[in-house]
Amino acid sequence: MLDYKEGVEFNAYTDPNILEHARLVSVASSVGYGMSFLSWLCKEMQKRAELFKQFKVKDLSDYRKHGEMPRLIVVIDEFQVLFSDNSSKGKESVEQSLNTLLKKDRSYGVHLVLATQTMRGTDINPSFKAQIANRIALPMDAEDSSSVVFWAMMRLVSLSGQKVFSTTTGGIKNTTPR
Structure with a gap:
């Protein structure tokens, strides 16, 4: 570490x-x-x-x-x-x-x-x-999100607790907090 x-x-x-x-x-x-x-x-x-x-x-x-x-x-x-x-x-x-x-x-x-x-x-x-290959992004501003994952995916993340998981194979997962 x-x-x-x-x-x-x-x-x-x-x-x-x-x-x-x-x-x-x-x-x-x-x-x-x-x-x-x-x-x-x-x-x-x-x-x-x-x-x-x-x-x-x-x-x-x-x-x-x-x-x-x-x-x-x-x-x-x-x-x-x-x-x-x-x-x-x-x-x-x-x-x-x-x-x-x-x-x-x-x-x-x-x-x-x-x-x-x-x-x-x-x-x-x-x-x-x-x-x-695998990236996880939590809420962040547009400039940072575009350098981590595709901006189109980051529009899915707007609330605290949400995240986007993307893979090089194109898998996208948006998780909404309960």
């Missing part, structure tokens, strides 16, 4: 008794730390790929017949901060790591949950956004 909201959201989880299976809860994350973590995660995924190849398996379920391997769920709150590195090399590194992870991670038991309240002020490559 990486928190780019000054520890506001994840601070409660730093107590190992609350989230005992968490291996990393970072509440004072810097862009450099996030880049290092993403690099480590890509290397971990590559190690898993080699093991899968060695055992001739295609996914985590198949591999677990041969040995233990934990499923990794990575939560990054305010992930757009990772793109705030003004050097093009830093931004490219983040995009490359995230693109690699988003393309291949699920079959290796690595899952990303990227959360943000706004995409404003970011210049994120559209190909990166295209790799995010």
